[in-house]
Amino acid sequence: MSDEIDVELEQKVADYYKSIGINQGPGDIQYRLILKVLENNSDRITEFADIRKYTDQFADRGSIGSKIKTIFQLEGLVKKVKRGGYKVTDKGLMAASFLKSTTTFYKKVKRMSDIIERMP
Amino acid sequence: MITGLLLNIIICFAITISSLTFAFVLARNGGEHSEKSKPALWALVAFWTIVGATYLPTTIRMIAAYMGKPTIDTIMYNISAIPFAFISVPLVFFIMYVMIGNKNISKYVSFMFMIFGASYLGLFYSSGAIGPQVTELSSIFIVNSDIAIQIYLMGLFIFPTAMILGLLLLMFITSSITISIHRTVLPLVAISFVFDFILTDFITPVDTIQIASRVFVLVGTVQAFLAYFPQTVFNDRFCAKNNVETCETDENDKTEYEDNIDV
Incomplete structure (x- = not known):
């Protein structure tokens, strides 16, 4: 794998998009992690275990398999x-x-909102 | 002669009263602010208090000039130089804290400016000032030094101004977010207004420029006051309330709106 995935950051990003009403795609932590792993392994085959290494804390094996099938493979x-x-x-x-x-x-949004939050 | 100096006295007094009142009101409403914004709030309180402390002896100085008492004028000029030298300290803390959010780094940087300010005072008192030269509009002092002290002073002021401009630029670049213009941009513009015109006030040898600078300092103070305690006309125009969220519809309106949605 070329570089490690920051699961915590991905979770925060997904939570942010969920908070603005985007529940699928960018707002779905499973989708984010699967796509990140696939991208990192773009030069070789991605094993199911590579994905589960990151997704096990968020979802069971079945839902990841189903997501790969219904979204990634289908599209x-x-x-x-x-x-x-x-x-x-x-x-x-x-x-x-x-x-x-x-x-x-x-x-970008987080940095700006942090600045605004610190403004009295 | 009388009218011009009287006008100057009134302007200086107005700056003193408005900035000290503003600092007091900000401090009194401190409980309304979040823990994250409190350090910046206290820095602002300190800044406006120092502005008031700078213009209080200046007011007395103008009264002394009006009454023809050059000794008091000189003493007050020397006293007003003290808060003036440290005015950039809370401002640097404010900008650093708002930008990076680290209290310790902000403290160290503002401490550096405190050292710069103290060394400016040392230079200032060792060189002394030539004056007072009482004119129709004002009483002018010129620092008895070469250009070095002026450049030093500008350094003390230009860095914080650059920081404010940097922060404003950052806000404008991040245009994807709805920023409460009133609450974020206006105080910064007001502070930079006040800060730069105080510098102009202290270094100019021309009375008209000095009085114009004081008018702008007063305008900046009022502007800052309006930013934090907006009037109805500002509320309507800039959606100026306490924070960004308050631009949304209130709870009762929302419930009514939700009831009207067909599911």
Whole structure:
């Protein structure tokens, strides 16, 4: 894996998007973590265990498997290459790039709201 | 001669009263602010108190000039230099704390400015001032020193001003958020207004510029007061309330609105 995923940050970002009414995609911690792992493993096959390493604290095995099937596979974000093994597609990488921009937006909003909060 | 100096006395007195009252009201309403904003609030209270403390001896100085008492004028000029030298200390703390949120770093940086201020005072008292030169509008002193002290003084003032401008720029860049203009931008503009015109007031050798600077200091103080205690006209125009959230509809309106939604 090229770099570690900051699960705590991803959780905060997802919570923020949920708080503004975006419950799916950027506001879904499972979606975020799965896509992050897939992006990090873009040059090789992502094993189901690679994803579960991050998602076990948020969801059970079944719901992650179901999410991969119903969202990632169905929308063509990943390609199943073997049993329990997936490869991210170009569309998936595009979604990962969008996810990055949602993190940037969150950081920008958070920084500004912190400043405003400290203003008397 | 009488009218101009009287006007100057009134302006100085108005600045003193308004800034001290503002500091007092801010301190009295301290309980309404969150724990996170309290350090910045106390820095603001200190800042406005120092502005008042600078203009109180200045008012007496102008009265002394009006009554033709140069000795009192000189003593008051020397006294007013003390709060003036430390005016940047609470301001630097305020800006640093609001920007980075770390109390300790803000304390260290503002302590540095306190040392700068103290060394300015040392330089100022060792060089002395030439004056008073009483004119139609004011009583002018010129620091008996080369340009170095002026440059030093500008350094003491330019850094905090740059910090305020930086903070304002940051707010404008982050345009994706609805910022309560009234509560965030206006106090900063008012502070920079007051801060820069106090500097102009102290270093200018021209009486008209001095009185104009004092008018702007007064305008800045009123502006800051309006930012924290907005009047109805401001509420309507800038949605100026205590914080960003209050721009939303109130609870009763919301319930009524929710009732009208067809599910």
